[in-house]
Structure formats: C-alpha cells, structure tokens
Amino acid sequence: MPETIRRLLHTPQGAIGSVIVVIVLLAAIFGPWLAPDNPETFNYGNRFEGPSGQFLFGTDQFGRDLFSRILHGAQSTVLMAIFATVIGTGIGAVIGTGSAYLGGRFDELVMRLVDAVMAIPNLLFALLIVTALGASGVNALVAIGIAFAPGMARIARSVALTVREQDYVKAAIARGESAGYIILREMLPNVIAPIVVEMTIRVAFAIMLLATLSFLGLGAQPPSSEWGLMVSEARSYMFRNAWMMIWPGVCIAVVAIGFNLLGDGLRDALNPKT
Amino acid sequence: MSAGPVLTVDTYSLAYGTSAGAFQALRDVSLALQGGEVLGLVGESGSGKTSLAHAIMRGLPPNVGREDGRILLGREDLASLSQARMTNIRGRRLGMVFQDPSTSLNPTMTLGTQIIEVLTRHRGLDRQAAQRESVAMLERVGLKTPAAMMHRYPHEVSGGEKQRVVIAAAFACQPEVLLFDEPTTALDVITARQILDLFRDLQSETGVASLYISHDLALVSTIADRVAVIHQGRIVEQDPAERIFSAPQDAYTKRLISAVPRPDRRLVDDEASSTGSTLLSGQDLTVRYGRPSLLDFLNKDRAKRVTGAQSVSFDLAQGEILGIVGESGSGKSTIAKALVGLNPFTGTIGFGSSKLTGRRDMDAAYRRAVQIIFQHPDSSLNPRQTVGTIIARPLRRYGLDREAPVAETVAGLLRDVQLPEDYARRYPHQLSGGEKQRVAIARAFASKPQIVICDEITSSLDVSVQASIIQLLLALRARHGTAYLFITHDLNLVRQIAHRIVVMYRGDVVETATVASLARQPEHAYTKALLDAVPVPVG
Numbered sequence: 001m002p003e004t005i006r007r008l009l010h011t012p013q014g015a016i017g018s019v020i021v022v023i024v025l026l027a028a029i030f031g032p033w034l035a036p037d038n039p040e041t042f043n044y045g046n047r048f049e050g051p052s053g054q055f056l057f058g059t060d061q062f063g064r065d066l067f068s069r070i071l072h073g074a075q076s077t078v079l080m081a082i083f084a085t086v087i088g089t090g091i092g093a094v095i096g097t098g099s100a101y102l103g104g105r106f107d108e109l110v111m112r113l114v115d116a117v118m119a120i121p122n123l124l125f126a127l128l129i130v131t132a133l134g135a136s137g138v139n140a141l142v143a144i145g146i147a148f149a150p151g152m153a154r155i156a157r158s159v160a161l162t163v164r165e166q167d168y169v170k171a172a173i174a175r176g177e178s179a180g181y182i183i184l185r186e187m188l189p190n191v192i193a194p195i196v197v198e199m200t201i202r203v204a205f206a207i208m209l210l211a212t213l214s215f216l217g218l219g220a221q222p223p224s225s226e227w228g229l230m231v232s233e234a235r236s237y238m239f240r241n242a243w244m245m246i247w248p249g250v251c252i253a254v255v256a257i258g259f260n261l262l263g264d265g266l267r268d269a270l271n272p273k274t
Numbered sequence: 275m276s277a278g279p280v281l282t283v284d285t286y287s288l289a290y291g292t293s294a295g296a297f298q299a300l301r302d303v304s305l306a307l308q309g310g311e312v313l314g315l316v317g318e319s320g321s322g323k324t325s326l327a328h329a330i331m332r333g334l335p336p337n338v339g340r341e342d343g344r345i346l347l348g349r350e351d352l353a354s355l356s357q358a359r360m361t362n363i364r365g366r367r368l369g370m371v372f373q374d375p376s377t378s379l380n381p382t383m384t385l386g387t388q389i390i391e392v393l394t395r396h397r398g399l400d401r402q403a404a405q406r407e408s409v410a411m412l413e414r415v416g417l418k419t420p421a422a423m424m425h426r427y428p429h430e431v432s433g434g435e436k437q438r439v440v441i442a443a444a445f446a447c448q449p450e451v452l453l454f455d456e457p458t459t460a461l462d463v464i465t466a467r468q469i470l471d472l473f474r475d476l477q478s479e480t481g482v483a484s485l486y487i488s489h490d491l492a493l494v495s496t497i498a499d500r501v502a503v504i505h506q507g508r509i510v511e512q513d514p515a516e517r518i519f520s521a522p523q524d525a526y527t528k529r530l531i532s533a534v535p536r537p538d539r540r541l542v543d544d545e546a547s548s549t550g551s552t553l554l555s556g557q558d559l560t561v562r563y564g565r566p567s568l569l570d571f572l573n574k575d576r577a578k579r580v581t582g583a584q585s586v587s588f589d590l591a592q593g594e595i596l597g598i599v600g601e602s603g604s605g606k607s608t609i610a611k612a613l614v615g616l617n618p619f620t621g622t623i624g625f626g627s628s629k630l631t632g633r634r635d636m637d638a639a640y641r642r643a644v645q646i647i648f649q650h651p652d653s654s655l656n657p658r659q660t661v662g663t664i665i666a667r668p669l670r671r672y673g674l675d676r677e678a679p680v681a682e683t684v685a686g687l688l689r690d691v692q693l694p695e696d697y698a699r700r701y702p703h704q705l706s707g708g709e710k711q712r713v714a715i716a717r718a719f720a721s722k723p724q725i726v727i728c729d730e731i732t733s734s735l736d737v738s739v740q741a742s743i744i745q746l747l748l749a750l751r752a753r754h755g756t757a758y759l760f761i762t763h764d765l766n767l768v769r770q771i772a773h774r775i776v777v778m779y780r781g782d783v784v785e786t787a788t789v790a791s792l793a794r795q796p797e798h799a800y801t802k803a804l805l806d807a808v809p810v811p812v813g
Contacts, residue, residue: 167654171717174614175671176641189658 007269014265020258028078031071039069039225048241058243060234066247073225073248078255080141080226081206087145088206089199092152097191098183099153100160101169111157114150122147126209130218137226140219144206155198159191166190193270201263204256211252227252278348279306280483281330281451286343288322288329288507296339299325300507303343307451310481314498314515316491316530318736322507323487327455329353330485331370332360347451366396369444373456375436379428385412386424389443396447407446415442415472434465438472445476454486458493462601463763467807470497489736491534492766492811495519503527519811533741536811537769537793541748542595553757554613554644554725555589555624561608561617582608582617584781589624590725593751595758597772597789599765599804605781606761610729613759614646642672645718649730651710655702661688661713662698668720687716691746708739712746719750727759732767744771765808769793777801 008014027034036056043063050058057066099110117125122144129143163169164187172182211228213219220226222233227248234244288300300322307313317323328334330345332352345352347368352360372378380388386408393404405424412420415438428436437457444452454473458466474497477484488494494501495515502512503524511524522528561582583605590596598606612619615633623630625640645668648654655664665684669675674683685695691712702710711731718726728747732740748771750756762768768775775792777785777800784798796802 167648167650168656170611170616171646171648171654174616174641174646175668176615176636176638177671186656190656 004269008265011265011268013261014269017258017261017263017265020254021262024074024078024255024258027071028074031074035065035068035071037065037068039064039072040223041065048237048244050241050243057247058241060241060244061237066243069225069230070227070247070251073227073230074251076137076220076224076226077207077210077228077252080137081144081210082203084141084144084210085148085199085203085206087142088148088202089152089195091145092149092154093156093188093191093195094183095149096153096156096158097160097187098179100157100164101179101183101187103164107157110153114153117150118154122205123209123212126213127216127218130213135218135221137214137220137224140210140213143213144209147209148202148206152195152198152202156191156195159194160187163187163190194267197263197267197270199263200259200266204259204263207252207256207259279308280348281305281307281485282344282346283326283330284344284346286326286329286341286345288325288334288341289339290335291337291339298507300329303504303507303509305485305502305509305512307483307485309483311500312477312484312486312498314494314501315485315487315504316489316494316501317504318489318530318738320506321504323504324455325507326504327370327453327485327487330453331364331368332357365392365447365449367450368453369447369449369451370453370455371437371440371444371457374460375433375440376428376460378440379436381428384425384427385431385439389424389439389446392443393446408442411442411446412439415439415445415476416468417442432465433461434469437461437465437469441469441472441476445480445482448480449482452482452484454484454488456488459488459490463765464601464803464807467809470809473497490809491518491530491737493809495811496809503530530738531811533738534811535737535741535764535767535770537766539770541744541770542773551592552589552624553592553594553626554759555587556609556613557587557622557624559586559609559612559619559621559623560584561605561612561619563617581781583612583778585621586778586783588776588783588786590757590759592724593755593757594774595751595760595772597768597775598759598761598778599763599768599775600778601763603780604778606778607729608781609778610646610727610759610761613727614644615641638672642668642721643724644727645721645723645725646727646729647711647714647718647731650734651707651714652702654714655710657702659701660698661700661702661705664702664713665698665716665720668717672721674721683720687720690719690750691716707735708743711735711739711743715743715746715750719754719756722754723756725757725759727761729761730763733762733764740767765804766810777804 009018041064043059045063046055046059047061047063048059049055052058055065055067057070060066060069095110099107125147126140126143129146130139133139133142169182169186172186210219211226211231214226214228215232217232220229222229230248231245234248238245283303283305286300286303287298290297290299303326305313315323315326330352332355341353347363352363355363379385389408389411390401390404393399393407394401399407408424409420412423417423417435417438423431423439441457458469461469470493486494486498495518498515500512501515501518503510503526505526511522511527513523518527519531522531563580563582586605586609588596598609600606608617611617613623615636618633625643630636630640662684665687666680669680669683684698688695688697693709693712697705702713705713732743735743744767747758751758760768760772769789772789774786774788776783777798779800785792785796785801787797792801793805796805
C-alpha cells in the first residue's frame with residue numbers, strides 16, 4: 001500500500017488530485033468549525049457585497065456570509081456525493097460479481113436488465129426516482145446511488161469474469177463453499193482495485209448530479225447551503241452580485257476536477273504495467 | 275571455416291537497475307561456441323539463461339544497469355555495435371528460435387509472407403527465388419503440403435507446425451549461430467520429440483553452431499555436444515554431454531542431476547495394496563463442455579458441445595498412487611475437475627459404498643475426503659488472504675475447528691509441509707513458487723482427506739523444487755496413508771512414484787497398466803509412441 005501511494009504522488013495528476021481531495025475533505029469535515037460566521041445569520045446592512053476583509057467571499061441577498069455558507073455546504077455536497085457513490089458502487093459490485101460467478105441464464109438476465117437501465121441517462125433516471133420518492137437531500141442521494149449501480153455492475157462483472165477463472169475460486173467451489181462466501185470473500189476483494197478507481201471518478205459525476213438535482217429544486221431544500229442550491233438561488237440576483245454564483249460554481253468545478261485527477265492517478269498507480 | 279570459435283562470450287556481466295537497487299543477472303559468464311557445435315545451456319528459472327540469450331541478440335530491456343565483458347561473433351564485439359549494424363547481423367548471421375511459436379509469428383500475415391520477408395531481407399533474394407526457397411524449406415522441415423502452408427495464417431496450423439515454420443525461417447538464412455530458447459517447452463511430448471529430431475537433422479546437415487537453452491537437463495544431454503550449467507548468473511560447470519550425468523563436478527550440478535526424474539529409480543517402495551478395497555472409482559465418466567446460449571436455444575441449434583472426456587473408467591485403492599498421463603487436451607484435467615465437482619458429468623463415481631451420479635450428490639463428507647491441488651500455485655491461492663486464512667478455511671468449512679484451536683492446527687500443517695510457522699501471517703506474493711505450492715498442499719491436507727488429486731502440481735516448478743515437492747507428498751502419504759490421483763504429462767516422473775498408470779489420449783483411456791508392465795510391453799500404439807518420445811537422461 002505505501003508503494004501505491006508513493007507511485008500515486010509521483011504522477012502529476014495523482015499529486016494534484018490528492019492535494020485537492022484532501023483539502024476538500026478537510027473542509028467538508030471541519031467546515032462548520034472553520035466557518036467565521038453562522039451561515040444563516042442575516043446582515044441586512046451588508047447585502048450583495050463583494051469579497052472584503054469582513055466577508056471573505058462576499059454576501060448574498062440576505063447578507064449571509066458566502067464563505068461560511070460554502071464551508072457548511074461542503075458537507076452536504078461532497079460527503080453526500082461520496083456516500084451516494086459508495087452506495088451505487090457497493091450495490092453494483094455485488095450484482096456484477098455475483099452475476100459473473102453464477103453465470104449462465106442468470107448472468108444473461110441481469111446483464112440485459114442492466115443494459116435496459118443504462119439506456120436511460122443518469123440524470124433522467126435520478127429525476128425519475130426523486131419524483132417517485134419526493135424531493136429531499138436523502139432521496140437525491142438514494143437516486144444517485146441507484147442510478148450509478150448498473151454502470152458499476154458492468155465494470156465489476158468484466159473484472160470478476162477473469163477472477164472467476166482463477167484456481168482459488170475453483171478450489172472454493174471444490175470445497176463446497178456457498179455462493180455468498182465465494183462472491184463476498186474470495187472474489188470481491190480481488191475485484192476491488194479497478195472499482196476504487198472508477199468510484200473516485202464517479203464521485204465527480206455524483207457531485208455534479210447532486211448539484212444539478214438541487215439546482216432543479218429536487219435535492220436539498222432551502223435554507224440548506226448545498227452548492228447546487230446556492231447556484232440556483234443566485235440565478236435571480238446574477239446581475240446584482242455575480243460572486244453569489246461564481247463561488248459555488250468554482251467549488252463544484254474544482255472538486256470535480258480534483259476527484260477526476262485522483263481517479264486517473266489511482267488507475268496508473270494500481271496498474272504498474274501502464 | 276576459420277579455426278577460432280564462432281561465438282565467444284568473454285567474462286560477461288550484466289546488471290539490471292530495479293527500484294530495489296541493482297540486480298546482478300549475469301556474472302563473469304564465459305562461453306565459447308565452436309563451428310558446428312551444439313552447446314546446451316541448462317539452468318532453472320531466474321538463473322539468467324534467457325538474459326544471456328537477449329544479451330547475445332542485443333535485445334535487452336531498457337532497464338539495463340551496466341554491462342561488462344565482451345560478446346564476440348567471429349571477431350566483432352556485438353556489445354559495441356550500433357543498432358543499425360546489429361539489425362543487419364540479426365537474422366542474417368545470428369538467428370533465434372523462441373519458446374512459444376504462437377507469439378513469435380505475426381497473426382495477421384500468412385506464413386509464406388513471413389518466410390519470404392526473411393529471405394528477401396537477409397539473403398537478398400528476389401521474390402520469386404524467395405518463394406521457391408521458402409517452399410523448399412517448408413518441405414525440408416517436414417510439413418506435408420508446403421505450397422498450401424504458404425497461404426495459411428498462424429492460427430490455421432498447429433503449435434508443432436508453427437514451430438517448424440519458425441525453425442525453417444531461422445535455418446533458411448544460413449546464419450553462423452542459432453540460439454534456441456526452450457523451443458519445445460510449449461509443445462506436447464510427442465510433437466516436442468519430432469521437433470527435436472528435426473533440429474538434430476538440420477543441425478548435422480547445415481553444421482550451424484547452436485546454443486540450446488533449456489531447463490530440461492535430460493533433454494539437453496541427448497542433443498548437445500557440451501552442456502554448460504548456469505546457476506544464479508554464473509556458469510558453474512561445462513562438460514561434454516555424456517559426462518554431465520555420470521561425473522558431475524559442481525555441487526549445484528549434482529543437486530540438479532539428483533532432482534531429475536529417472537524412471538529406473540523408484541521413489542515408492544511399497545507395492546500397491548492389491549488387497550486394499552477400492553476407495554474411489556469412476557464408471558463411464560463423460561464430460562461435455564459448452565452450453566447453448568439463449569439465442570442458440572431460440573434458434574433450435576444445440577448440437578455444439580465439445581466432449582472433454584469420453585467413458586472414462588478407473589479405480590483407486592486405499593493408499594494407492596494412480597498416475598494419469600496424456601498430452602494437453604487428452605482430458606486428464608477434465609476428469610480431475612469432474613471428480614471434485616467443477617465439471618458436470620454423466621456416469622457414476624463410486625466412493626466407499628455410495629454412488630454419485632451428478633454434482634448434486636457430492637456432500638460435505640465426499641468433498642472433505644477428496645481434495646485437489648492445482649497446477650499454478652500463483653492462481654490457486656487468493657492474493658488477498660494470508661496463508662493462515664487460506665489454510666484455516668477448510669478447517670472452518672468442515673467443522674474441524676471445534677476439535678483443536680485453529681491457530682495450532684494451522685501451525686502444525688505448516689510444519690508438516692516444512693514451512694516456518696510465522697508464514698501464517700504472510701501473503702502469497704511474499705512466497706516463492708515452491709513455497710506457494712506447499713501452502714496449497716497444506717490446505718488440501720487440512721481436512722485430513724483420503725484422496726488427493728494432484729493436477730500437474732509440479733509442472734510449473736523448477737526441477738529441484740519439483741523433487742522436494744514430490745518428497746513431501748510421499749512423506750505425507752507415508753504418515754496419513756493418503757491415496758493420490760497424480761495427473762501429469764511427465765512420464766519419467768510418474769514412473770518413479772505411481773503404482774499404476776492410466777494413459778489418456780483425446781478424451782479416451784487407451785491403457786491402464788502397472789508401471790512395470792507399461793514399461794516392459796506397452797499395449798497401445800500411443801503409449802509406445804509416448805514412451806519413445808520422452809527423453810531419458812543420458813549416462
């Protein structure tokens with residue numbers, strides 16, 4: 001493992017990605033303590049202000065401190081996105097590995113279902129689920145998790161198919177092990193490396209998807225400072241204070257780029273042959 | 275022909291730069307190859323024999339740290355030549371035949387195009403002359419329809435035929451020196467023998483000096499004039515071929531020679547307990563591969579099934595070692611997998627008093643009693659589990675963990691296979707190939723089985739490691755009275771240890787006989803051919 005980390009930090013994309021992701025995670029975890037101001041305190045004397053010494057990023061239509069809002073919002077945006085990706089990845093990996101192990105008719109059935117679900121774009125699918133479940137942050141998270149599962153299932157299956165042919169899996173079958181044991185204990189740990197890479201890249205998509213849902217009013221609800229929601233609220237005041245839109249937008253972009261770079265770096269680090 | 279050696283390697287050393295520091299692959303290697311001579315170079319994996327071949331061909335990987343010494347072809351030092359000069363020498367004056375013919379031919383070009391290219395390039399023939407010469411050469415290497423062969427692609431011919439084409443191309447350029455890097459290792463026993471015969475004919479006819487690299491001491495001693503033994507990058511001994519077996523000098527060579535299986539030296543002295551009751555038997559076992567896909571099913575097209583083994587019958591007595599031999603594709607592994615429930619089968623498996631007619635009949639008691647060890651220890655141990663977890667799993671699975679603490683049992687099993695107890699905390703990648711196979715053996719013996727199926731368990735190991743693994747298996751058998759179903763393609767090895775031998779050919783059992791009677795008078799023509807094809811140590 002230290003060897004992997006060393007190789008990760010040796011590539012430029014891996015190093016930059018790691019730095020960005022570490023900063024973002026620190027902000028997401030410790031944001032509420034770092035924030036200089038309460039994100040929901042109104043300052044009517046300081047509405048629509050640009051960046052200044054008192055308000056680092058400026059203020060919004062109620063005079064709320066944008067810097068504090070961004071820091072608080074990191075939690076509901078980044079952590080929710082990671083959580084959604086983990087759910088999607090977990091479900092997808094188990095389905096894909098199980099499908100590869102069981103093979104035959106079951107495999108064919110599962111994969112055709114996956115094809116059918118993948119034919120619907122992620123955003124549309126997530127919208128569908130949120131509409132069915134009702135608009136809230138948690139539902140958006142579940143929706144993104146479900147929307148990601150089929151793609152992950154496919155990746156997991158393709159890796160699991162080669163693992164399936166390994167003799168240790170055959171030895172487990174010969175020992176009379178149950179399907180659950182073989183899938184979870186023998187195969188899944190060996191499928192995990194490429195899935196981790198894909199997962200890191202998917203976090204970036206999840207952040208954008210979550211922000212999009214919130215922007216459309218189907219994710220986080222006011223007065224939450226979820227970044228997508230912040231952009232959405234800023235839309236009406238774009239010409240009075242552009243900073244309101246710029247800051248959350250930049251944050252979404254930087255985080256997405258950070259996770260993407262980290263994913264690329266991890267892919268190279270975990271695969272020494274390339 | 276000039277008097278001096280054609281190829282001289284003079285105190286040559288080679289080091290690779292790796293992330294863990296410099297690795298000395300070759301140390302002060304000195305060899306001299308005279309005109310018309312066949313020099314055998316024998317070494318185990320990692321001994322540096324392939325590095326030497328690459329150094330001579332100047333095809334070294336980019337991470338070479340430093341080189342010392344000289345490699346002379348005639349009077350020219352190959353190490354000091356430019357890439358462009360070297361390109362002219364390769365193929366024309368210095369040819370090479372690789373191990374795996376399926377990767378040394380370009381799959382997108384016909385065999386004819388590939389030979390013609392070699393001839394026009396290195397001998398300056400025009401296309402028509404090259405075409406004629408190619409056909410003549412293909413005929414010379416014993417291909418039956420050379421003209422038709424010219425138009426075929428590599429995937430349309432067999433492995434043996436491909437290797438013949440590669441050899442034809444190498445000899446067609448009339449080089450001064452030819453390097454052979456394990457040219458028969460990827461082939462079946464009988465095909466390998468034919469390729470060797472061909473090599474011997476062509477060599478004596480053309481008188482080209484050859485460096486023949488192999489791990490197989492018995493094979494090299496039958497074809498080489500002199501044999502050099504390489505160990506950890508050093509040449510430890512050079513001798514005339516007939517002396518290397520009878521009077522080895524170096525300690526390592528002696529160890530290597532004592533490890534080479536010789537059919538006349540039995541390792542098992544007890545007779546098969548002919549009175550012993552039958553433990554496991556197979557009646558008319560047939561295995562078919564393939565499953566009609568959903569679309570084929572709709573298409574009513576379901577006849578595409580391959581037969582892996584056809585009506586195989588055998589029986590195995592208590593404590594007996596039954597060898598199953600055959601070339602690849604003969605169905606020997608297919609039967610092994612059917613016996614442990616990895617392949618669906620028809621027919622009956624008799625186990626004690628019970629009869630099994632399908633995979634569903636295999637209960638925990640049967641699975642516990644019948645264990646399998648696979649060929650590749652790299653793939654049979656889960657890389658994400660520690661050795662301790664791997665060995666402990668059968669104990670938990672069969673409820674043996676209630677009898678004694680698992681950690682103690684695992685430690686005992688590790689001792690039984692002569693590994694240190696603290697290996698339980700290691701991961702498979704921290705172990706050598708032989709050690710991994712010992713772990714696999716420990717796992718198989720964890721459930722105290724009555725029968726262990728050994729599926730080519732030594733064929734991916736070096737000969738000295740193979741000998742120690744065989745010793746271990748025999749020691750375990752002496753202690754536990756386990757019966758072995760020993761599947762291998764190495765006839766010399768199986769004749770050392772088995773009581774009876776089953777010979778399989780293309781999915782059928784062609785002969786079952788005791789070792790003594792098999793060697794004395796083989797009944798089936800295929801058995802006879804197999805016995806003749808195996809190189810037996812000279813001297």
